[in-house]
Amino acid sequence: GDECEAARLYVDARAPAQGDGESWSTALASLEEALSAAAGSGGRTTEIWVAAGTYRPSREVVPSVDCSATFAIPPGVGVYGGFAGSETALEERRPLLHRTVLSGDRNGNDVPGSGRSDPSRRDNCYHVVTISSGDATTVVDGFVITAGNAMTQGAGMLILGGSPTIAH
Helix, strand or coil, X not given: CHHHCCEEEEECCCCCCCCCCCCHHHCECCHXXXXXXXXXXXXXXEEEEEECEEECCCCCCCCCCCCCCCEECCCCCXXXXXXXXXXXXXXXXXXCCCCEEEECCCCCCCCCCCCCCCHHHXXXXXXXXXXXXXXXXXXXXXXXXXXXXXXXXXXXXXXXXXXXXXXX
């Protein structure tokens, strides 16, 4: 029955802004919005399904200079990419076919092939994905993670604690 199914949110970059995230047809356009809702759900949201597209962390404060924006994955939440946007089962997704990109290039201005010290990368997020805690039920699966710009470590993903599941 329904009580056994995972509480799920749907995200699609092509969706109109007013979606509630409860189905593909009413998907949220923002992955950050879904992560925030999952973090505030008291453990009810356990999966976030993300359709193909490019998603960038943002921070409303001063988006042009605040490089600390990140996709913060709440403990116990599985975030899955690689969906076309119509699937009904996790097994139907195809991450290689439906590229789902988490990009730290917040202004979309990186010069291809340039190094991290290139001026086009100054606005990039330090850490594209951050996981502060969580066990194997905290999952990041089916994404291309790119364009982080940490000076030391964790540009693509910074894991501060716990033992999350990272796949595909």
